[in-house]
Amino acid sequence: MARMKFLCDSERCIECNGCVTACKQEHEVPWGVNRRRVVTMNDGVAGAEKSLSVACMHCTDAPCMSVCPVDCFYTTSEGVVLHDKDPCIGCGYCFYACPFGAPQFPQDGAFGMRGKMDKCTFCAGGPEADNSAEEFQKYGRNRLSEGKLPACAEMCSTKALLGGDADEVSNIFRDRVMNRDGKGAGVFGWATAYGKGDAKPSAQEKVTPKVEAKP
Amino acid sequence: MNRMRLTRWVSCLFVMLTALCGTAHAQTPDGAQQQAQRQQTQPGNNAPVWRDVRGGENPYQTTQVRGRETAVLIQSGGETWRQTRRVFTYYGGWVLAIVPLLIGLFYWRKGAIKLKEKPTGRLMARFTDWQRMIHWTVAITFCVLALSGLIMLFGKYVLMPVFGRTLFSWLAILCKNLHNFVGPVFALALILMILTFIKDNFLKIYDFKWIAKLGGIVSGEHVPSGRFNAGEKLWFWGGVMFLGIVVSATGFVLDFANFGQGRELMQLANVVHAVSAMMFVAAFFGHAYMGTLGTEGAYQAMRQGVVDETWAKEHHDIWYQEMINSKSSTVAGAQGLVIPTTIKQG
Amino acid sequence: MKAILIFAGIALGLLVAGCGDRPVATVYKKGEYSGKRDTQPWIGEPFKGDRLAWERAIKARSNGQNEYSRAATK
Structure with a gap:
């Protein structure tokens, strides 16, 4: 069966934060919880600025799973890492362990006490009955059971964020790479790997980026 | 800039x-x-x-999402923390299982330390009301924290297979809330207890002799000691003072997550907290044994505040002599001879 | 002599201490998750258990993200 994955193309992401907004709107996530966020690297440096959208990456060997003291995580048959909010004790260990900072904790009461953990579900809901009111209230919409892909990926204006079966996603990306750099050596990215010279000049090379001093 | x-x-x-x-x-x-x-x-x-x-974070890394460390794409500390936690959970579990076994073995082979002479019936005040109150406040909160902490750390492996997931998660939620709210009470009581008992816990020359002879626990002879013997003093400095303060400080870092501390600090605090807490619990087993089963009359001292004259002579002879020599001094109420009513045993 | 033996014993103990280490991480085998069961996404309303229809829908959606193939089919 499929193994669901996200992929973000750093060449295409324009930091519009549309995915962040779509996610918030689709799932009506509580205040202070950010299931998805866009991070811009080298912000303001000409020619070096790259943006990436990040959420739960649905690891095959998820660290959150192994540290959870009540074992609330599970992987679905589609390879989506989900969790059951009922047993969650809000200890924050999954947040310590996660490389991507995906688990979020709504503040519950005074002194920064953590509530039940909330994270990206790949729009696959939770263990409650699919598309039920309880499921929506706890985990947000279950688009996967409606035959749809995550809202963030589907609405991405530049198609920088791709979501879906890993095979399909990699096919799309392969198509993209093949078309990106033209023909011949450019197809397998000669210039990207070894520098300009032998390869046919690509579209990117014609634009000479200005290198500015750091602000 | x-x-x-x-x-x-x-x-x-x-x-x-x-x-x-x-x-x-x-x-x-x-x-x-x-x-x-x-x-x-x-x-x-x-x-x-x-x-x-x-x-991790470079200076030009930004995000629109407000919050702590939201501009970090990948943090590597989590994996280090996870691996470290794996190791100390395993070894800590063994230590906490073996220490009570060793104590049990010791009790079985050697038995309790009994009084050699008959009790005189004359009682000496050993702990004031305040001293006992603060001791038991710390002791009870410690037990709550230790039990809830151990359930949260080992429950997944020990209790969950027995209770099932739903029941265990209720227990774990209860434990987490107890741990978070009792923790600050423990820390406060601990500070007060340190201030209360520090005066009588400074090491003296005779304490080194006591340590050299391991308190005569093997030979059975009595080694001179003051109001507290060197074993109790080690527990005070190493356990109550050092581990207590380390556990409390790291506990506050973890408990109050609303001061903007990052993941790296919390991971470090978690490791230090868990390791020192397990050492604390292991040492506590020894203290609890010596204070109840292991020594005849010791529990009564902390429960009712008084000890028999014979007990004082046999266990804390230097303190006994001091008390005899300074009959007049009644500082803190616990110092000085009391020859009051008889006391109900048990 | 006795001291050396004791020291050697402790050293040996420390040296082999790591040998007993084994992974504590829970191994998740398929179908052995003890928590609340989640249904497969194709069980519910729009697909009514038709897994192939669901897979086709997901695949169509996935390919919808590929503007190269979309441009070609138009």
Whole structure:
């Protein structure tokens, strides 16, 4: 069966934060919880600025799973890492362990006490009955059971964020790479790997980026 | 600007530390510059950016999402923390299982330390009401914290297979809330207890002799000791003072997550907290044994505040002599001879 | 002599201490998750258990993200 994955193309992401907004709107996530966020690297440096959208990456060997003291995580048959909010004790260990900072904790009461953990579900809901009111209230919409892909990926204006079966996603990306750099050596990215010279000049090379001093 | 300088300092320190550890770490301070140049020579090659992504936060990394560390794409500390936790959970579990077994074995072979002479019936005040109250406040909160902490750390392996997941999760939620709210009470009571007992816990010359002879626990002879013997003093300095303060301080870092502390600090605090707490519990087993089963009359001292004259002579002879010599002094109420009514045993 | 033996014993103990280490991480085998069961996404309303229809829908959606193939089919 499929193994669901996200992929973000750093060449295409324009930091519009549309995915962040779509996610918030689709799932009506509580205040202070950010299931998805866009991070811009080298912000303001000409020619070096790259943006990436990040959420739960649905690891095959998820660290959150192994540290959870009540074992609330599970992987679905589609390879989506989900969790059951009922047993969650809000200890924050999954947040310590996660490389991507995906688990979020709504503040519950005074002194920064953590509530039940909330994270990206790949729009696959939770263990409650699919598309039920309880499921929506706890985990947000279950688009996967409606035959749809995550809202963030589907609405991405530049198609920088791709979501879906890993095979399909990699096919799309392969198509993209093949078309990106033209023909011949450019197809397998000669210039990207070894520098300009032998390869046919690509579209990117014609634009000479200005290198500015750091602000 | 200030923040940049701080980041520089931290990264500089980090590079030095990794160099000390002997691992090569390719962190360049100018990833942005490198990427801009790379874009010209090798278009589409984002290696410097990915290096920065992996390395954590660089000064030009931004996000629109407000919050702590939201601009960090990948944090590597989590894996280190996870592996460390795995190791100390395993060994800590064994230590906490073996220590009570050893104590049980000791009790079985050697038995309790009994009084050699008959009790005189004359009682000496050993602990004041305040001293007992603060001791039991710390003791009860300690037990609540230890039990709830152990359930949260080992419950997944020990209790969950028995209770099932739903029931265990209720227990774990209860434990987490108890732990979070009893913790600060423990820390406060601990400070007060340290202030209460510090005066009588300074090491004296005769304490070193006591340590050299291991308190006569093997030979059975009595080694002179003051109001507290060297074993009790070690528990005070090593357990109550050192471990207690370390556990409380790291506990506060973890408990009050609303002061903007980052993941790295909390991971470190979690490791230190768990390791020192398990050492604390292991040492506590010894203290609890010596205070109840292991020594005849010791529990009564902390329960009712008085000991028999014979007990004082046999266990804390220097203190006994001091008390005899300074009959008049009634400082803190516990010092001085009391010859009151008989006391109900048990 | 006795001291050396004791020291050697402790040293040996420390040296082999790591040998007993084994992974504590829970191994998740398929179908052995003890928590609340989640249904497969194709069980519910729009697909009514038709897994192939669901897979086709997901695949169509996935390919919808590929503007190269979309441009070609138009």
